[in-house]
Amino acid sequence: DVKVTQSSRYLVKRTGEKVFLECVQDMDHENMFWYRQDPGLGLRLIYFSYDVKMKEKGDIPEGYSVSREKKERFSLILESASTNQTSMYLCASSRSTGSAFFGQGTRLTVV
Amino acid sequence: AQSVSQHNHHVILSEAASLELGCNYSYGGTVNLFWYVQYPGQHLQLLLKYFSGDPLVKGIKGFEAEFIKSKFSFNLRKPSVQWSDTAEYFCAVNAARGYQKVTFGIGTKLQVIP
Numbered sequence: 001d002v003k004v005t006q007s008s009r010y011l012v013k014r015t016g017e018k019v020f021l022e023c024v025q026d027m028d029h030e031n032m033f034w035y036r037q038d039p040g041l042g043l044r045l046i047y048f049s050y051d052v053k054m055k056e057k058g059d060i061p062e063g064y065s066v067s068r069e070k071k072e073r074f075s076l077i078l079e080s081a082s083t084n085q086t087s088m089y090l091c092a093s094s095r096s097t098g099s100a101f102f103g104q105g106t107r108l109t110v111v
Numbered sequence: 112a113q114s115v116s117q118h119n120h121h122v123i124l125s126e127a128a129s130l131e132l133g134c135n136y137s138y139g140g141t142v143n144l145f146w147y148v149q150y151p152g153q154h155l156q157l158l159l160k161y162f163s164g165d166p167l168v169k170g171i172k173g174f175e176a177e178f179i180k181s182k183f184s185f186n187l188r189k190p191s192v193q194w195s196d197t198a199e200y201f202c203a204v205n206a207a208r209g210y211q212k213v214t215f216g217i218g219t220k221l222q223v224i225p
Contacts, residue, residue: 033213040120042201042217043155058212090155092213097162099145100203100213102155 003027004103006091012109019078021106023091032074033092033100034058034066043090049074050096081110113138115202117216124192125224132187132219134202141207144185146176147215150198158200161185162207172196197223 007022025032031050035043035058045058047066055066063085067075074093078085086109092100118133136142146158159170166178176187185202202216 035215040217042117043215045212045214048212056212059214092155094213099143099157099160101157102147104154 004091004093004101006089006103006106008106009104010107010109012111013078013081015082015110017078017081017110019081019108019110021076021078021089021091021108023074023076023093023103024072025074025093025101026072027093027101028071029093029098029101030071030096031094031100032068033094034064034074034076035090035092036060037088037090037105046076081108083110086110113142113204113206113212113214115204115214115216117202117219119219120217121220121222123222123224126194127191130187130189130192130196130221132200132202132221134185134187134216135183136185136202136204137183138204138206142204143207144176144178145203145205145213146170146174146185146187147201147203148198149201149218155201158187192221192223194223194225197221 004025033048034046049055049068065077089106091103094100114137116135144161147155148158149155161178169175199218201218205213
């Protein structure tokens with residue numbers, strides 16, 4: 001079974017803090033994704049990566065950055081957390097020609 | 112740029128009723144299409160997918176979807192829903208070639224009443 005593991009299920013951070021969300025996949029997938037899920041807005045793509053050290057902006061990259069130093073790990077960074085970044089964050093991975101597998105999500109609250 | 116439109120945002124059905132959830136996509140080239148499901152408190156999981164071939168695809172738990180290229184549609188169907196189908200359903204698309212960015216619709220919440 002493909003496993004996509006996100007480091008935290010719940011996280012509470014203060015406004016202005018730097019926040020790291022970690023994601024690891026164990027199936028040697030080329031592609032990895034970060035989405036945020038908000039009620040009534042569905043899943044919106046923040047960033048994706050198709051190879052180590054490669055990244056592409058998604059639909060809502062502002063306020064976020066990413067890092068992919070190893071194939072299995074894809075990190076999402078909030079440089080200075082703000083309350084409008086309170087959300088559910090979902091990591092996913094896929095092969096170049098496959099469907100995406102999702103982690104369990106990290107519910108981030110910024111206070 | 113690709114986009115996905117789901118027409119029904121909240122659907123309430125009685126058990127044994129038939130289900131059809133609409134999905135239309137916008138993209139100029141060849142696409143792969145997906146339906147994902149998120150049961151309450153669980154992570155997103157793949158219900159079914161279309162890459163090529165037979166436009167009628169069957170997925171898990173009795174779900175099926177039909178790709179109609181001329182209508183840019185990929186509607187999800189189930190002849191008889193159960194209470195356990197209560198969940199949120201997401202349609203998704205990515206380009207068949209090039210970067211595999213997956214774009215999702217806003218989701219449809221299905222509530223099945225016993």
